[in-house]
Amino acid sequence: MVTIPRRLDTEDAQLALERIQDLLKKHALVENLVRRQEEGDEQADIVEGLLRRQHEVELEHTLNQLHPADIAFILESLPSEQRRLIWSLVNAKYDGDILLEVDDWVREDLISSMNREDLLAATEDLDADELADLAPDLPADIVAEVQKGLTNEERAQLLEAMGYPEGTVGAIMDFEMVRVREDVSLEVVLRYLRRLEELPDHTDQIFVVDRQDRLQGVLSISQLLVNDPDTNVKDVMKTDYLSLKPNDDDTDAASAFERYDLVSAPVVNRQNRLIGRVTIADMVDVIREDSQEQDLSRAGLHEEDIFAPVVKAIKNRSPWLLINLCTASTAAVIASQFEGTVSHIVILAFLMSIVAGIGGNSGNQTMTMVIRALAVGRITSKNFTSLLKREFIVTILVGFIGTIVAAGFSWAISGSFKIALVMATAMLCNMLIGAMLGVLIPIFRDKFGKDPAIGSSVLLTFVTDSLGFFIFLGLASIFLL
Amino acid sequence: MVTIPRRLDTEDAQLALERIQDLLKKHALVENLVRRQEEGDEQADIVEGLLRRQHEVELEHTLNQLHPADIAFILESLPSEQRRLIWSLVNAKYDGDILLEVDDWVREDLISSMNREDLLAATEDLDADELADLAPDLPADIVAEVQKGLTNEERAQLLEAMGYPEGTVGAIMDFEMVRVREDVSLEVVLRYLRRLEELPDHTDQIFVVDRQDRLQGVLSISQLLVNDPDTNVKDVMKTDYLSLKPNDDDTDAASAFERYDLVSAPVVNRQNRLIGRVTIADMVDVIREDSQEQDLSRAGLHEEDIFAPVVKAIKNRSPWLLINLCTASTAAVIASQFEGTVSHIVILAFLMSIVAGIGGNSGNQTMTMVIRALAVGRITSKNFTSLLKREFIVTILVGFIGTIVAAGFSWAISGSFKIALVMATAMLCNMLIGAMLGVLIPIFRDKFGKDPAIGSSVLLTFVTDSLGFFIFLGLASIFLL
Known part of the structure; x- marks a missing residue:
């Protein structure tokens, strides 16, 4: 596994951005040379080609040492032409993550520069909820193609997630839930978890459901770890949890997360069946977006970025x-x-x-x-x-x-x-x-x-x-x- | 344990607020009657006293069914006189939590209405980092008194937390960290955790330190749960974690949490010794406060509330x-x-x-x-x-x-x-x-x-x-x- 450095503050990000900009400048100079010498002898062409290639390698190397979130930031901070050059150099395995991370207008630009194969490769490993986020910006045939690779359950989740309008809890929930029954012991739960490769991100609680998938309570990881393994789930689960409905307003949900210091919350339907989960990471995005929207709307602006067309x-x-x-x-x-x-x-x-x-x-x-x-x-x-x-x-x-x-x-x-x-x-x-x-x-x-x-x-x-x-x-x- | 309902949205909060306001109105009517009849016969006095008492009981009952975060909201939404009445009815065991939750100007008002015993009772159960948050608003002799009840370690933590200026990571960090050594097995870690009463809030990772308390890596709860208990901590801990310094800007730290979807992060000093921990709950507060400050400053305002004096x-x-x-x-x-x-x-x-x-x-x-x-x-x-x-x-x-x-x-x-x-x-x-x-x-x-x-x-x-x-x-x- 590669160690991806995480940067603390905006200054580090600016340094990375400036370094990329420097390399881009060198690259552009060489490109110019190449263009000017197009009629020149073959020898010069080869030398220039090598030089350009060398800059690209350097760019690629610099880029792929960065965290996907940081690459997204750099893509947002560049004019369209440079953005596409950088995008072509990014390691393809991060494509999906980065597409999820960037602002809408950059995403459109990036997607329009990708061919069918690239798009399929970038989207095939995504979860149903992530796919639902990207779907509106993807060509219809790509969405259809990717759907074929999903299991029935995943396809149902994709349709579910795409069915809720923006601004609702349903539109941001994910489906990565760990479910257990209330009549088993913590030992059984622990053994069950050990069979997983990893827990879903932000798993601070496990959902306790009955046979009809109706939510009975939540088992916090803390309770799971501090109690005797022989204890039954039923005896240590909490029943005074906050649950959300898919049509709840996402801003209200964010306030609740803030007020009660939550990390995750279950989403249930009218029959109290567990259909999804929302995490604090989604909520932080909601809080940030709401505050940006207010900022901009006060100056009579919708979402716009200084590098938008x-x-x-x-x-x-x-x-x-x-x-x-x-x-x-x-x-x-x-x-x-x-x-x-x-x-x-x-x-x-x-x-x-x-x-x-x-x-x-x-x-x-x-x-x-x-x-x-x-x-x-x-x-x-x-x-x-x-x-x-x-x-x-x-x-x-x-x-x-x-x-x-x-x-x-x-x-x-x-x-x-x-x-x-x-x-x-x-x-x-x-x-x-x-x-x-x-x-x-x-x-x-x-x-x-x-x-x-x-x-x-x-x-x-x-x-x-x-x-x-x-x-x-x-x-x-x-x-x- | 009492089940404290958690409310989803601002409407529920408004309902609670309105109900309290209704009760306050009734209460005020009775108070008026009492005042007017001060010269009247004793009999009437007793009847009115009973009636007033009944309203207070009702208020108290309504109040203490609410989550401390919601009581804080109600206290912020009332004029000073009513606020103090409500405050006197709140169950004393929530006093500390509520004081931590309310806005600065309300906190000052509440503290000034409390006597020595109340203040001591409210603060004696707080953690060092919570005490550090309140300390600037508390009378000096109370702080001195409460310090006496702390262990040496806690006292050192309190001084540490109070030493960092507002706006730094040091000022918001807490000290509730679970530490382990890298040469033990996960089984040992699990057993160690089972001896705790509960894990600190927002524990998504355990800190791996050496004998000098220097941070060697972090063990995510997810890795702890999915790996074989015989595995050594060293083999599954992560070394590419984000760590903060106490003098880092809290806004920068919040951006990092947002970018990398973190739940907690260790705070280390120059010698890489683990001195504290910051959680997403603190970061959400920072994000919210920053956006409010910007909002207000654009209209030439500092922190002010519609019910401030x-x-x-x-x-x-x-x-x-x-x-x-x-x-x-x-x-x-x-x-x-x-x-x-x-x-x-x-x-x-x-x-x-x-x-x-x-x-x-x-x-x-x-x-x-x-x-x-x-x-x-x-x-x-x-x-x-x-x-x-x-x-x-x-x-x-x-x-x-x-x-x-x-x-x-x-x-x-x-x-x-x-x-x-x-x-x-x-x-x-x-x-x-x-x-x-x-x-x-x-x-x-x-x-x-x-x-x-x-x-x-x-x-x-x-x-x-x-x-x-x-x-x-x-x-x-x-x-x-």
């Missing part, structure tokens, strides 16, 4: 910017109703964006807090009012501090005490509107089953911009003209 | 708003230099905020991507230029779409083709500036060792606002007057 990036980014353009234009139209006022006191034009901006920022702080509290389920119909009240008090107090600064600034720039007063009033009003919306928008979106993060900030900024302009210029029209 | 909230929120106020005011001062231009063509006042806003939004999209790529280490000095190039191309293409819409809008609102042209040019320029800053700001902050997320967006918005105003009004001054 440009066309993908344009499709991803333009809708959000167009929406922002529309809301900003609407706010501008509202403000332009006060053209008369602004033409009289031009300085208002430069102050109005401050009012709008602070309202949006303040509301965004409230909204960030509320979205987080909603995510963990901390907001109920019973504490909603006290929450709103609290945000109002905080905003008024913070607002007073800001208002004094803003009033001082507008006085300095305009020399008018009245303008400063209008500025202060409008700013405080707009901050309160921001706070109210920061609480209400996410709660309403949540109530109607929509993700509270996406869209909330557009709506908030739109209202604080439009109303900010309206209140400020409106007050100015009344009191300053 | 108001004073805390004000301190937390005002600095960010004041900074925003300053940058917005500076941008307004820059724009006001063009007072003459704006007083001639008032409509510019309403268009200029669109230019500024879109530049900021577009730059923010780029920045979000770059920050994420930096976090996983995907950006090296070798791909930096191609990254910048890519973002320029994407922005120009997305910008063209936006520019056409914006030009159309300004034409419609102003009726002037020249204004539309100035608008389009300024917008595209500002978007490119946003893209450039979106790449450069986080990379520079990262280079100088600062967290790329915090502060980046303030700087970005400041520049896109100021330059947006400047470019738009500047172009207008040149071409429209």
